[in-house]
Amino acid sequence: MSMADKAARFAEMKRRGEPIAMLTAYDAPMARAEAAARVDILLVGDSVGTNMLGYASEQEVTLADMAHHTRAVRRGAPDAFVISDLPVATYETPTEAVANARVLAEAGADMVKFEGCRPAIVEALVGAGFAVCGHLGLEPQHHAEKRLKGKQAGEAHQLVEAALTMEKAGIAMLVLELIPEEVAEIVTQRLKVPTIGIGAGRATDGQVLVICDVLGYTKAAFRHNKRYAEVGETMEAAARAYVGDVHSKAFPAAANAFPMNKEQLPEFLASLA
Numbered sequence: 001m002s003m004a005d006k007a008a009r010f011a012e013m014k015r016r017g018e019p020i021a022m023l024t025a026y027d028a029p030m031a032r033a034e035a036a037a038r039v040d041i042l043l044v045g046d047s048v049g050t051n052m053l054g055y056a057s058e059q060e061v062t063l064a065d066m067a068h069h070t071r072a073v074r075r076g077a078p079d080a081f082v083i084s085d086l087p088v089a090t091y092e093t094p095t096e097a098v099a100n101a102r103v104l105a106e107a108g109a110d111m112v113k114f115e116g117c118r119p120a121i122v123e124a125l126v127g128a129g130f131a132v133c134g135h136l137g138l139e140p141q142h143h144a145e146k147r148l149k150g151k152q153a154g155e156a157h158q159l160v161e162a163a164l165t166m167e168k169a170g171i172a173m174l175v176l177e178l179i180p181e182e183v184a185e186i187v188t189q190r191l192k193v194p195t196i197g198i199g200a201g202r203a204t205d206g207q208v209l210v211i212c213d214v215l216g217y218t219k220a221a222f223r224h225n226k227r228y229a230e231v232g233e234t235m236e237a238a239a240r241a242y243v244g245d246v247h248s249k250a251f252p253a254a255a256n257a258f259p260m261n262k263e264q265l266p267e268f269l270a271s272l273a
């Protein structure tokens with residue numbers, strides 16, 4: 001199946017009014033769990049850098065990082081639909097974008113995503129056979145200040161124009177990040193391709209969240225997020241209990257140890273005498 005055929009399923013979901021659930025995934029066990037939970041789309045976001053690799057910003061994420069994590073996600077979820085982010089400064093020219101998209105596709109991505117209104121980049125990628133997801137509104141790779149975009153009428157109008165430009169260029173999907181609900185609703189109505197929102201309100205065709213926020217693995221308490229677990233607390237409590245058990249010699253117990261063959265033990269001890 002070609003990359004475009006696989007993505008057609010999501011356009012069909014939009015037509016039917018079936019919401020699309022996307023989550024970021026960064027490694028094999030995460031991907032396995034999300035696939036088992038029937039997450040529609042796994043996003044290997046460049047947010048892997050700040051959330052999993054300890055980087056200070058999205059600027060530090062490399063193509064090698066993205067390929068490494070895309071391979072892990074693909075190994076964990078062989079049949080899932082996987083989108084991978086082209087990291088910062090890897091799609092400056094059409095030629096560069098195509099070469100770098102190939103690296104992500106070979107690592108297992110079904111679709112590639114990049115930030116900003118760059119129709120010439122979309123055309124080159126689509127021409128080379130890649131399915132492309134756009135990303136407008138807050139562009140973490142390009143905007144140091146993480147705040148709502150399209151709050152002013154002029155900026156909101158530009159966002160709608162940019163979305164239409166990207167659709168005309170050939171994107172198969174569009175992520176809308178941190179924009180007012182009313183703007184996301186207009187963009188969603190005017191595009192045939194599905195919109196996926198994060199902090200973009202209720203009217204988009206799908207939603208995406210960063211898995212670490214959903215898990216309560218990160219400390220952040222973003223307004224756009226809904227926390228479904230407290231994995232960070234669970235992880236610290238488990239590590240703390242383990243340390244306590246080792247220090248108190250409660251662990252390992254006999255059940256965790258491996259005894260020698262009963263008949264061999266006397267012979268072993270005698271051999272040492």
Ligand SMILES: Nc1nc(=O)c2c([nH]1)NC[C@@H]1CN(c3ccc(C(=O)N[C@@H](CCC(=O)O)C(=O)O)cc3)CN21
Nearest residue numbers: 047051140146147148178210212213218221222223224
């Ligand atoms: N852990 C994590 N979660 C995310 O949602 C996320 C990432 N990382 N990394 C990439 C981008 C960056 N995102 C961000 C980053 C900061 C805010 C933020 O500061 N939100 C404020 C409101 C901002 C405003 O009102 O303008 C908040 O209080 O929630 C939002 C989205 C979303 N993405």
Ligand SMILES: CC(C)C(=O)C(=O)O
Nearest residue numbers: 024045046047175198
């Ligand atoms: C926030 C989503 C859309 C993203 O681009 C990422 O996780 O990198």
Ligand SMILES: [Mg+2]
Nearest residue numbers: 045046047085
């Ligand atoms: Mg990203």
